[in-house]
Every structure is written in C-alpha cells, then in structure tokens.
Amino acid sequence: MREVSMAMGKTGLISNIQRYSLHDGPGIRTTVFMMGCPLRCAWCSNPEALTTERQLMIFEQKCTLCGECVKVEPSISLDGQLKVDRTKIQDIEALASSCPYDVFEIIGEKMSVDTLVKECLKDEPFYRQSGGGVTFCGGDPIVQADFLLDVTKKLREKGIHVALDTSGELPWQQWKYLANEVDLILYDLKFFDQQRHLQYTQSDTKYIFENLSHLAQLGKELHVRMVLVPGINDDLEDIQKRCELLRSSQVHVTRIDLLPYHELGKGKYARLGLPYPIKMEISCVSDIEAIARQVESYGFTVVR
Ligand code: SF4
Structure with a gap:
C-alpha cells in the first residue's frame, strides 16, 4: 500500500467539494475530498476516493x-x-x-492549485463569519501532499484556516511540510491492536504511531477522531490503549471525536461495482457513554 504516494506535480485529483460542512473542524467549512488512500478500512464510506484513478x-x-x-x-x-x-x-x-x-x-476531477484555491475562496464570507475554513479529507489527503502544500500556502496567505483530516499512514518525509503548514490536524485513530488494524484496514500502524511523535515535536494541534464500529474496534481495552498512546506521545490533543459507525456509503459500493467489505452484520451499538467516560478519564475533552 505504501507506493500509493503520488507525484502529480501541481495538479490534484479531487473526488468532491462539499460546502457548508459543520463537522470537519471549527466553524463553517469547505471540505475537499482528495483521491487516494493508503488504507482500506472495512467500513469506508468513501470508496470512490480510494485510488488515484478516476x-x-x-x-x-x-x-x-x-x-x-x-x-x-x-x-x-x-x-x-x-x-x-x-x-x-x-x-x-x-x-x-x-x-x-x-x-x-x-x-475524479483534475484541478490546478489556482483552480482549487479559487473554488475554496467562493465560501470565504462564511469562513469569516463563523471562524471556519477549508478541510482536506479523502481518501487520505496526505497521498497528494505536494499539491496540497501549494494550495494550503495560498489559502493561508489569505488568512484562511486550513485543516487536514488524515490517518497519518505514510512516511513522515512525504507529508511533513504539509503537516507543518496547516492550522489543525484531524487524526484518525482506528485501533491500537496491530492485528485487528491489519485485518480491518489492510495496513499496519507503524507510520500512524510514529507520526504522532513527529506531530508532538511540531506542537501541532490535533483533534483525534475515533470511528466506533460495534464489535470491531469499540472495546474499552483498545480505547484505553489508544488514550495511553496519545498521552505517552505528548501530542497536543485538544479534543477527541467519537464518531458512530454508519452505512451511508454502502450504496456507493454497488454503483462502483465493488463488494461491501464488512461481511458481518453489525447488529449491536457502541456504548458511547462508557467510551466517553474512559476517554475523559485521561483528561481529554470528548465530543460525541
Ligand atoms: S440505455 Fe440507459 S444507460 Fe444507456 S443511455 Fe439510455 S438510459 Fe443511459
């Protein structure tokens, strides 16, 4: 999976631009969905953005x-x-x-740096009124880090707040300049357990864990995101280990978002001619309150 990183020069491949987003960082935001991802999460709701091909x-x-x-x-x-x-x-x-x-x-639409900046700036009045900005997600936007670095620089020159929603699962070298340039990182932590991470995302945790230390050194603000899939990654033991990892890495976490599993992306698989990856029926629900108490016991602010 690691060869996913892409040298697209000054052109990016975008699957969607969603305006007026309220859940991808502070204020009203424009969320830009980039194509390409180093993971293959069994519950992915954006399967159209997994590869860097249209x-x-x-x-x-x-x-x-x-x-x-x-x-x-x-x-x-x-x-x-x-x-x-x-x-x-x-x-x-x-x-x-x-x-x-x-x-x-x-x-999958190819865009130049200037075209994407222009698209984002259409919503500038909303950013100003609400303290919002632009969020890059995907897929995983760090796959197109070189392109987004240029976009981010131009947006920040105009005083626009930029957030990056990433799994962190690529070598630091490939996205460190982008990480340094953005205002906020939304960091997805799916498992502590290595074996289950491999089973459900087809990737190990090496870079994800390593990069937490790099982000700590940068002093970068993180909102950690935990998608809770009932019976797969919502057990208190794994949540506890994820909290301990965050504490020991000394990364600057200002909140942890607990995101319930949903199947809203299921219809997309059929439209793309792909099988839905989760074979088992998800019949139970996560005990969000118990998980929130566990996370709060480590001193983190929880949003659910
Ligand atoms: S046959 Fe169906 S898919 Fe083909 S052009 Fe007509 S409506 Fe569209």
Missing part, C-alpha cells in the same frame, strides 16, 4: 434502456437490463456524456 459510478435504476450509450460504447449490452463490462470501457468520458438520464458519473 472512477465510474453507475446509477442503474435511472436507465430507461433508450440505447444511446450503446452507440458510443460497444461493450455495453441492453438485454432487458443495463450490463456494463467495466474492464472493456474504451472512452469513459464519451460514455458518461452519451446518456441523457445521467446514469454514468465520473468521479
């Missing part, structure tokens, strides 16, 4: 079987039902624009 979403239920797409893309068949062999698509753009009913959506 993706095709297919909204099959919108199809009227009109036949327009077949004229440009011979790999499609309409035998009473839309059938697309994704491996044989020749021209994704021609296909997407052929359909009058918006059945096809291409995810």
